[in-house]
Amino acid sequence: MLEMKDVSFNYGNGVPVLEHINVKIGEGEFIGLGGRNGCGKTTVTRLLMGLEKPVSGEILYDGKVINNDDASVRSHFIGYVFQRPERQMFRPTVREEVAYGPQQLGMSRDEIRQAVDEALAATELTELSEAYPPNLNRGEKQRVAIASAIAMHTKYIVLDEPTSGQDSEDKDQLMALLTDLNKKGMTILIISHDMDIFAEYCQRVLVIGNHTKAFDGTPQELFTQRDDLYDLGLSRPDAVTLSLAIPDFPYCKSMKEFTAAMLERMGGTRK
Numbered sequence: 001m002l003e004m005k006d007v008s009f010n011y012g013n014g015v016p017v018l019e020h021i022n023v024k025i026g027e028g029e030f031i032g033l034g035g036r037n038g039c040g041k042t043t044v045t046r047l048l049m050g051l052e053k054p055v056s057g058e059i060l061y062d063g064k065v066i067n068n069d070d071a072s073v074r075s076h077f078i079g080y081v082f083q084r085p086e087r088q089m090f091r092p093t094v095r096e097e098v099a100y101g102p103q104q105l106g107m108s109r110d111e112i113r114q115a116v117d118e119a120l121a122a123t124e125l126t127e128l129s130e131a132y133p134p135n136l137n138r139g140e141k142q143r144v145a146i147a148s149a150i151a152m153h154t155k156y157i158v159l160d161e162p163t164s165g166q167d168s169e170d171k172d173q174l175m176a177l178l179t180d181l182n183k184k185g186m187t188i189l190i191i192s193h194d195m196d197i198f199a200e201y202c203q204r205v206l207v208i209g210n211h212t213k214a215f216d217g218t219p220q221e222l223f224t225q226r227d228d229l230y231d232l233g234l235s236r237p238d239a240v241t242l243s244l245a246i247p248d249f250p251y252c253k254s255m256k257e258f259t260a261a262m263l264e265r266m267g268g269t270r271k
């Protein structure tokens, strides 16, 4: 369990960024983190990663205060995919990049080879294992960062707006990979401005507003019960809006679900 207990933070210029944040992130969850531009989403994840320290309050891992554990210690249990993943890659090949973490953990050569092979296979990077990371496209770089976390067997992975600027094929591929990792037990925390991702993939959504936690619940609760979505910098996905507009229609979290429900209502099948 990762926990933020009454955490407040500013960047030292007197401007409050986060105030009295309380959040528990249990193992196996798939959580979306949303809110307006500049509300502090990246800062929340930097605090969890140990890249920033709370001004007050505590960060806990399995009940132990880890405020003073720096990012290299926390990387043993949290993997991170930066908004610009090239900033986290320093090795000459994809294989060496993915092997770096396991080497730091002191794994044997054979263990490292096996962990890296498995991680490259899981992220469909085997054929790019000798490639120079800066030459990869953004989706491939993200998968290298994810492979690094898999090879270290981290329990958590945090992704900062991984699908922004991606076409729908890359987005679907990434979300399928994250869903698969989550099914295998990895906890996912994904920052996004994409409401479809919250609705379709996340079990829980956290929203930051007014410097603190403004919502913590299921996407269905968020999109059907809150009337301040606009104020929070959010919007209702089309699939949800359409399903709510039709009397006695089930809640639909994606257009695929909506289409299937609509066809069922009309007594038809998809050709």
Ligand SMILES: Nc1ncnc2c1ncn2[C@@H]1O[C@H](COP(=O)(O)OP(=O)(O)OP(=O)(O)O)[C@@H](O)[C@H]1O
Binding pocket: 011, 013, 017, 035, 036, 037, 038, 039, 040, 041, 042, 043, 044
């Ligand atoms: N290094 C820094 N020094 C000073 N202020 C900063 C720094 N980094 C971020 N901020 C400010 O802190 C606030 C929160 O920034 P943060 O990047 O966490 O927001 P965000 O919700 O992730 O934004 P976005 O959706 O645009 O990525 C913003 O007002 C930002 O300008």
